Amino acid sequence: xxxxxxxxxxxxxxxxxxxxxxxxxxxxxxxxxxxxxxxxxxxxxxxxxxxxxxxxxxxxxxxxxxxxxxxxxxxxxxxxxxxxxxxxxxxxxxxxxxxxxxxxxxxxxxxxxxxxxxxxxxxxxxxxxxxxxxxxxxxxxxxxxxxxxxxxxxxxxxxxxxxxxxxxxxxxxxxxxxxxxxxxxxxxxxxxxxxxxxxxxxxxxxxxxxxxxxxxxxxxxxxxxxxxxxxxxxxxxxxxxxxxxxxxxxxxxxxxxxxxxxxxxxxxxxxxxxxxxxxxxxxxxxxxxxxxxxxxxxxxxxxxxxxxxxxxxxxxxxxxxxxxxxxxxxxxxxxxxxxxxxxxxxxxxxxxxxxxxxxxxxxxxxxxxxxxxxxxxxxxxxxxxxxxxxxxxxxxx
Amino acid sequence: xxxxxxxxxxxxxxxxxxxxxxxxxxxxxxxxxxxxxxxxxxxxxxxxxxxxxxxxxxxxxxxxxxxxxxxxxxxxxxxxxxxxxxxxxxxxxxxxxxxxxxxxxxxxxxxxxxxxxxxxxxxxxxxxxxxxxxxxxxxxxxxxxxxxxxxxxxxxxxxxxxxxxxxxxxxxxxxxxxxxxxxxxxxxxxxxxxxxxxxxxxxxxxxxxxxxxxxxxxxxxxxxxxxxxxxxxxxxxxxxxxxxxxxxxxxxxxxxxxxxx
Numbered sequence: 001x002x003x004x005x006x007x008x009x010x011x012x013x014x015x016x017x018x019x020x021x022x023x024x025x026x027x028x029x030x031x032x033x034x035x036x037x038x039x040x041x042x043x044x045x046x047x048x049x050x051x052x053x054x055x056x057x058x059x060x061x062x063x064x065x066x067x068x069x070x071x072x073x074x075x076x077x078x079x080x081x082x083x084x085x086x087x088x089x090x091x092x093x094x095x096x097x098x099x100x101x102x103x104x105x106x107x108x109x110x111x112x113x114x115x116x117x118x119x120x121x122x123x124x125x126x127x128x129x130x131x132x133x134x135x136x137x138x139x140x141x142x143x144x145x146x147x148x149x150x151x152x153x154x155x156x157x158x159x160x161x162x163x164x165x166x167x168x169x170x171x172x173x174x175x176x177x178x179x180x181x182x183x184x185x186x187x188x189x190x191x192x193x194x195x196x197x198x199x200x201x202x203x204x205x206x207x208x209x210x211x212x213x214x215x216x217x218x219x220x221x222x223x224x225x226x227x228x229x230x231x232x233x234x235x236x237x238x239x240x241x242x243x244x245x246x247x248x249x250x251x252x253x254x255x256x257x258x259x260x261x262x263x264x265x266x267x268x269x270x271x272x273x274x275x276x277x278x279x280x281x282x283x284x285x286x287x288x289x290x291x292x293x294x295x296x297x298x299x300x301x302x303x304x305x306x307x308x309x310x311x312x313x314x315x316x317x318x319x320x321x322x323x324x325x326x327x328x329x330x331x332x333x334x335x336x337x338x339x340x341x342x343x344x345x346x347x348x349x350x351x352x353x354x355x356x357x358x359x360x361x362x363x364x365x366x367x368x369x370x371x372x373x374x375x376x377x378x379x380x381x382x383x384x385x386x387x388x389x390x391x392x393x394x395x396x397x
Numbered sequence: 398x399x400x401x402x403x404x405x406x407x408x409x410x411x412x413x414x415x416x417x418x419x420x421x422x423x424x425x426x427x428x429x430x431x432x433x434x435x436x437x438x439x440x441x442x443x444x445x446x447x448x449x450x451x452x453x454x455x456x457x458x459x460x461x462x463x464x465x466x467x468x469x470x471x472x473x474x475x476x477x478x479x480x481x482x483x484x485x486x487x488x489x490x491x492x493x494x495x496x497x498x499x500x501x502x503x504x505x506x507x508x509x510x511x512x513x514x515x516x517x518x519x520x521x522x523x524x525x526x527x528x529x530x531x532x533x534x535x536x537x538x539x540x541x542x543x544x545x546x547x548x549x550x551x552x553x554x555x556x557x558x559x560x561x562x563x564x565x566x567x568x569x570x571x572x573x574x575x576x577x578x579x580x581x582x583x584x585x586x587x588x589x590x591x592x593x594x595x596x597x598x599x600x601x602x603x604x605x606x607x608x609x610x611x612x613x614x615x616x617x618x619x620x621x622x623x624x625x626x627x628x629x630x631x632x633x634x635x636x637x638x639x640x641x642x643x644x645x646x647x648x649x650x651x652x653x654x655x656x657x658x
Contacts, residue, residue: 008484011565015481016492019474019536023495026529030510031502037513201410204403212407219411225637226418227594229614230630234421236618237627242433244420274417306399335503337597342618352505352597359509359601369513372506383501 031376038369041148044140047088048075055141060164064137066120072140073119076107096139102130151370156180176354176371183350186268186340187333191280193273194329198280199322203314205281206288217285224278232339235271236262239343263345271343276332280325287321288314324389331382335375351375422634424627432624443628453625456613460593463609466528467535467592472585474532475539480573482540483547493540500537507533508601515602522604530602531592538591539584546580547573579647586640593636 045052054071058064079085085107092099109127124131131137142164153159157169157177205216223231238244239261246258261267291314299309337352344350351371358368424432428440447453478496482489499507511530512521520526550573558568574581599612614629 009486012481012484012486015477016486017481019478019496019540020492022474022529023499023533023536026511027499027502027507027533028495030507030514032510033514034506034510037509197410197413200406204407204410216407216411219414223414223418225590225641227611227630227633227637229594229596229611229618230421230633231417233614233618233626233630234417236622237421237424237432238417240433244434247434274413277414331501335505337505338615342615352503355505355509356600359512365509365513368509372503372509375503376506379501379503 034369034372034376036369037365038151038373039147039149041091041143041150041366042146043084043087043091044143045146047079047084048072048140048144049078050074051140052144055144058137058141060134060138060141063134068137069122069124069131070119072124073110073122076103076110077114077119079107091143092139095143096135098130098136099139102128102136106131148366151366152373154367155370155374179349179351179354180374182348183334186265186272186348186350187330189265189269190272190276190333191326191330193269194277194280195322195326197273198277198325199284199318201277202281202284202288202321203318205285206291220278220281223274228275228338231275232271232342235267235274235339235343239267239270262343263348265344265348268340268344268348271339272333272336275339276329279328279332283324283328284318284321287324288318291317320389324386327382327386327389331379331386334382335379418634421627421630424624425631427624427627430623432622432627443624444631446623446625447628447632450625452608452613453610453629456608456610459607460610463524463527463531463607464589464592466524467531468585468589470528470532471535471539471588472581475536475584475588476543476577476581479540479543479547480569482544496540497537499533504534504597508598511598512601521602522607524607527599527603527607527609530598531595532588534595534598535588535591538587539581542584542587543577543580546577549580550576579650582647583644586644590637590640593633 048071050071051068054065054067058068079088085103089099089103092103106124106127110122113122142160150159153166154169154174155176157174158166159169161167201216201220205213205220208216240246241258241260241262243261245261246255249255249259261270295313295317296306296309299313300306304312334350335352336350337356340348340350341353341356352375355368355371355375358364358371424434424436425443426439426441427436428438428442429436447457475496478492482493486492508530511526515521515526520529554576555568555572558572559565563571593609594611595609596611596615599607599609600615603609603612610629610633614626617623617626
C-alpha cells in the first residue's frame with residue numbers, strides 16, 4: 001500500500017515538474033536577474049582587478065598608498081578591451097566628474113612608458129595633478145565592490161558621498177521619489193473611485209434578483225472579457241477634445257469650450273477606475289451574497305433607521321470584501337503601464353513608465369532593475385496581506 | 398425615493414461600464430480619417446487597411462502564430478501540472494502559489510528581467526522568446542481553470558475504472574481527461590485571449606519581426622492614431638464575444654455532464 005502511494009507521489013511530482021521547470025526558467029530566473037542587476041556593479045572590479053586587493057584596507061581618509069598607485073598603473077596597462085575601458089570611464093565618471101578626461105589621458109601616458117618604467121615608478125601626479133586630489137581615489141575605492149546599493153538608494157532619491165555616508169539627493173537631481181509617491185497617490189485615487197462606485201453597485205447587485213442581478217453582473221463581467229487595449233483606446237476616443245464626453249457636455253450647455261480630459265490626471269483616473277472596477281465589485285459581491293437576507297429586515301423590525309441598519313449591520317459585514325477589493329485594485333493600479341502611457345500626460349507617468357524608460361529608452365539596467373525591485377516588493381507585500389485576508393476568511397467559514 | 402435612486406445609480410453605473418466598450422465599435426466603419434463623431438460616412442476602408450497594410454497584416458499573422466503557440470504550450474504544461482497537483486504532492490502549496498504568481502507580479506518588472514535574460518540566452522527578438530513570455534502569464538488561467546474542473550470529477554468513477562482493470566493511463570485517457578475537457582478548453586481559450594491582449598512583455602522581448610496586433614495597436618494609439626485602431630478593436634471584441642460564447646457553451650456542457658453524474 002505504502003509503495004503504491006509512494007509511486008503515486010513520484011508520478012504526481014513528475015507531472016508537476018515540467019511546469020515547475022518552465023516557471024523556474026522563464027519566471028523566477030528573470031526576477032532573480034532583475035534582483036541581481038539592481039545590486040550588481042562589477043565594471044570597476046572587473047576592469048581594475050589588482051586595485052581591488054590594493055585598496056582593500058585603505059581607510060579613504062589618508063592619502064592613497066603607493067601600492068594603490070602601482071595597482072592602478074598595472075591595471076590600466078592591462079586593459080585590452082576597448083569596450084571595457086569605455087564602461088570603466090563611464091562608471092567612474094558617474095561617481096566623480098572629471099574621470100572622462102583624466103582616465104584616457106592617464107592610460108595613454110602609462111601605456112607610452114610601458115617598456116621604460118615599472119608600475120611602482122610611475123608618478124601619477126606628474127601625468128595629471130588631479131591624482132593628488134583624494135576625491136578621485138575615493139571614487140575608485142567606492143566603486144570597487146562588485147555589489148552596490150547605489151541603484152536601490154537612487155530609486156528612493158538617496159546616494160552615498162565620497163566617504164560612504166548616505167545623503168539625500170537634491171530635488172533637481174532625481175525625481176524617483178516624486179514618481180513613487182505619485183504612483184501611490186494615483187492608485188489611491190483610483191481605489192477610492194472604484195470603492196465609491198463599486199460598493200453601492202455590489203450591494204445593489206446582491207439585493208436584486210432575476211434578470212436585474214444578471215444584468216448588473218454581466219455589465220461587470222463584460223469589461224473583464226474585453227481587451228485592455230480596446231478599453232483604453234475607447235477612453236481615448238471618449239475623452240479627447242472633440243470626443244463624445246465633451247460633445248455631450250457642450251450640447252447640454254455645461255461648458256462652452258471643450259474640457260481637457262485626456263493627457264492629464266482626470267483621464268487616467270477615469271480610465272483606470274473603469275478598467276479596475278470589476279476587481280472591486282466581484283470580491284464585495286461574493287461576500288455580500290453570503291450575508292443572510294433577513295438581517296436588514298430584522299434590524300428594521302427592531303426599530304433601526306435604514307441608514308443606521310446599513311452602517312451597523314451591512315457595512316461591517318461587507319468590510320472583508322471591501323478590503324480584498326481595495327487591495328486588488330490598488331495592487332493592480334501601482335503596476336499599470338499601458339493606460340497611463342496612452343491616456344496620461346508627462347505629469348501622470350507612473351513608476352512602470354519610468355522603469356520602461358530606463359530599460360528601453362536609456363539602457364540603464366541598474367536603475368530599471370532597482371525601481372522594479374521597489375515596485376515588486378510593494379506588490380508582493382500587498383499580495384501577502386490579500387492572501388492573509390482571504391485565508392482568514394476560509395478559516396472562519 | 399430610495400427605489401428611484403437605486404434604479405438611477407444602477408443605470409448610470411451600467412452605462413459607465415458598458416458605453417466605453419461600445420463607443421469605439423461604429424468608428425470601425427467610418428469613411429473619415431479621424432476617430433471622431435459624427436462620422437462622415439460608412440465604409441470598409443479601415444478593415445481594408447488592416448488586411449492590406451503590411452504592418453497590420455503582419456501583426457495579425459504574428460498574433461495568431463504567437464497566440465496558437467502560447468495556447469498549446471500553456472494548455473499542455475498547465476493541464477499536466479493541474480493533474481499532478483490533484484494528488485498529494487510534496488510542496489504542493491508552494492508549487493500552486495508559484496504557478497499563480499505571474500498574475501500578480503507587475504508585467505514591467507518581469508519584462509525587464511526577461512529582456513536582460515533573453516539576450517543572454519539568445520532567445521531575444523525571437524518567436525520562441527515571445528511565446529515563452531506569453532505562456533508565463535497565461536499559465537495561471539489554465540491551472541485555475543483545469544484544477545477547477547478536476548475538482549468537480551467524482552473520484553469514484555476513476556476508481557471504478559481502475560478496479561475494472563483499466564491501466565492508469567487508460568483511466569486518464571478515457572475517463573479523467575474527457576471529464577475535465579470543458580475546463581481544459583476554457584483554459585485554452587483564456588490562454589489565447591491573454592496572449593492576444595499582452596502588450597507589456599511583448600514590448601520588452603519582441604523584435605520588429607514579432608510585432609503583435611496588440612503591440613501594433615499600442616504604438617498606433619501612441620504615435621499616429623487612426624480609425625484602423627477601431628477596426629482592430631472591432632476584431633478584438635468580435636473575437637472575445639466568440640470566445641465567451643464558446644466558454645459559456647462549454648460551461649453548460651460541464652453542468653449537464655455533472656448533472657448526469
